[in-house]
Amino acid sequence: MKSGVIIVGAGHGAGQIATSLRQFGYEGSITLIGEENYLPYQRPPLSKAWLAGDAGLDDVLFKPKGFWADYNITVMTGRRVTSIDRTTAHIVCDDGTRIPYTHLVLATGGRARRMNCPGEDLAGVHVLRTLDDANALNTAMKTGRKLVIVGGGYIGLEVAATARKRGLDVTVLEAETRVLARVAGTEISTFFERIHRQHGVEIITGALAQGFEGTNKLTGVCLNDGTLLGADIALVGIGLVANAELALNAGLACDSGIIVDALCRTEDAAIYAIGDVTRHPSTIYGRSLRLESVHNALEQAKTAAGAIVGREKPYNQVPWFWSDQYDIKLQIAGLSEGHDETSLRGDMSANAFAVFYFKGGVLIACDAVNAPAEYMAARMMIAKGTNPDRAALADLTVPMKEIMAAAISS
Ligand SMILES: Cc1cc2nc3c(=O)[nH]c(=O)nc-3n(C[C@H](O)[C@H](O)[C@H](O)COP(=O)(O)OP(=O)(O)OC[C@H]3O[C@@H](n4cnc5c(N)ncnc54)[C@H](O)[C@@H]3O)c2cc1C
Structure with a gap:
């Protein structure tokens, strides 16, 4: 296979960098390799319109189906990249295929953090990161009655709002003294707790879930104070772990994320990283940041594409994010x-x-x-x-x- 840009991951950042490379006039080959079985799609609707049943696959795709062929971009789905051979500039896939690169872009995002506790593998216990996760949760919600959400962050609260819309009985467990404690001030936490309670959501703060009960299927969520909350669906929404292992195993510097400079370059001049998986310098905040947002993935993709074609424009933007609830x-x-x-x-x-x-x-x-x-x-x-x-x-x-x-x- 001819060398060109290989992009590992086929999510938001990957879709954007492939698009930007063509927009910036890159004429070499571009290949996206993603382990999921879908063309690049947008995750934000998964906890909102998708789960509410208001969006179909075409609505969440990053680009229309024909776009990739029209722009001569190869998308390989259902294929996992297992290692990087930096000496010969190849990546290795889970079927043993070796593919050469001139530039490699790691856009591997993250995976849902697990609790690693008893009962977590029971049917009825869910996470929400991928379209398959959302489909599984959607199916469970069709027959389920009682949903317990572990974690009062944005994803947990968005799912709570959607589940209430679908008529489920919802409890949110938050280990801190307020929801959104990691990401927002007390006014915002107080506000969202009020809104959710007005919509019938039970919110229990200072509540540490420590396991799930059930024989084959979930029947309840156990708290560390001995309380057992009955539930037929649980969602574990306790954050994300960056998929940095490929970089780490290839000897690239990582710190709960792949370390990149303002042009999204790793320590290896041929390897870039973008999106949720990166830790980048911010002169606005005077520290390095690992962000989980669409804006960050899109803008880092544009920066890295620019750097690859010789249009260097360092990334230093004010982060932004949104959340829709009710x-x-x-x-x-x-x-x-x-x-x-x-x-x-x-x-x-x-x-x-x-x-x-x-x-x-x-x-x-x-x-x-x-x-x-x-x-x-x-x-x-x-x-x-x-x-x-x-x-x-x-x-x-x-x-x-x-x-x-x-x-x-x-
Ligand atoms: C439910 C939900 C709601 C969200 N809501 C919002 C919102 O309202 N606003 C907002 O700004 N952000 C939101 N986000 C976050 C946003 O979706 C992410 O910040 C964004 O998707 C990051 O893009 P990315 O390209 O870095 O990673 P991803 O989109 O996660 O893509 C990474 C892809 O790489 C694949 N991959 C990983 N390792 C390999 C490998 N070795 N080989 C092949 N493929 C691999 C993964 O399977 C994945 O498909 C939400 C996320 C979720 C899950």
Whole structure:
């Protein structure tokens, strides 16, 4: 086989880098190799429209089916890459095939973290990372009545909202004292706990699940205080483990993710990595970040494609993310971790507000609930390292555009 760009993984980042390479005029061969049995697809709908039954396969595909052939991009599905031979610049697949590369891109994402506890393999216990996972959960929800979700993060809460829409009885177990504790401030946690309870979800915080009961099929979830919660479906939504083993076994530097520079290059000049699997430097936050977001996967893909064709444009963007639960759209700009001050704009009881997070007087993040103008302005203000006026932020009569202009010019 002729050498060209080999992309390991056929997810969001992989689909984008193949597309960007062609857009940037790359004429060599491009091959995507993915272990799942699907063309590149989008994961965000899996916990939302897909699970609600409002989307079909064509709606979640990253590009229409014919796109890949039209752009002369080879997509190999159902094929796992098992190792990288850096000495001869080949990858090795699970059927023993060796394929040469001029550039290799690792876009291997991550897998759902497991609890490694008794009963986790019982029928009825689910995770949600792939389309197959979503299909299995969807099937279970057709006959299931009681869903217990372990983990009050975004995926757990989105599934809770969808499951309520489908009429299931839902309990969310969160080990911390509040949901979304890892990713959002207390105002946002309090808000989402209220919204879910209003929709009939039981939320138990400070609850540590430690096992699953049942003989062949799940009948209950055990907590460390001895409580047994009856359930016929459980979802373990406790985060992601980066699929960094290929890089690690090939001797590339990893730190719970593959370490890349601002051009998404690993230590090996011929090997790039993009998306959820990477740890990249951020000058905005002065530390390295491993992000799990569509925006990060897409933008790193564009950066790496640019670097491969000689259009170097370092990646240093304000992270952003979104979550849809019921009729609430949460948009998150930046990272609030380490904040020492918050400022509230809007009315939490009206379900339209934004929380701005500061560190040392500088805006570092914003969580905007049904507040797109606040979110857009925050992205710009965070990128510029500004210190917007708190009184103006708290005053809804002062337009966000005005606040942003003043912050950027001062
Ligand atoms: C249910 C759900 C909801 C989400 N909602 C949102 C949201 O609302 N907003 C948002 O911004 N983000 C959301 N995300 C996160 C977002 O989907 C990810 O950040 C994004 O998919 C990352 O893209 P990626 O290309 O890095 O990895 P992935 O899309 O995970 O693709 C990696 C692919 O590589 C394959 N692979 C791994 N190892 C190998 C190997 N050795 N050989 C071959 N193939 C391999 C994997 O099987 C996988 O198909 C959500 C994720 C999930 C699961």
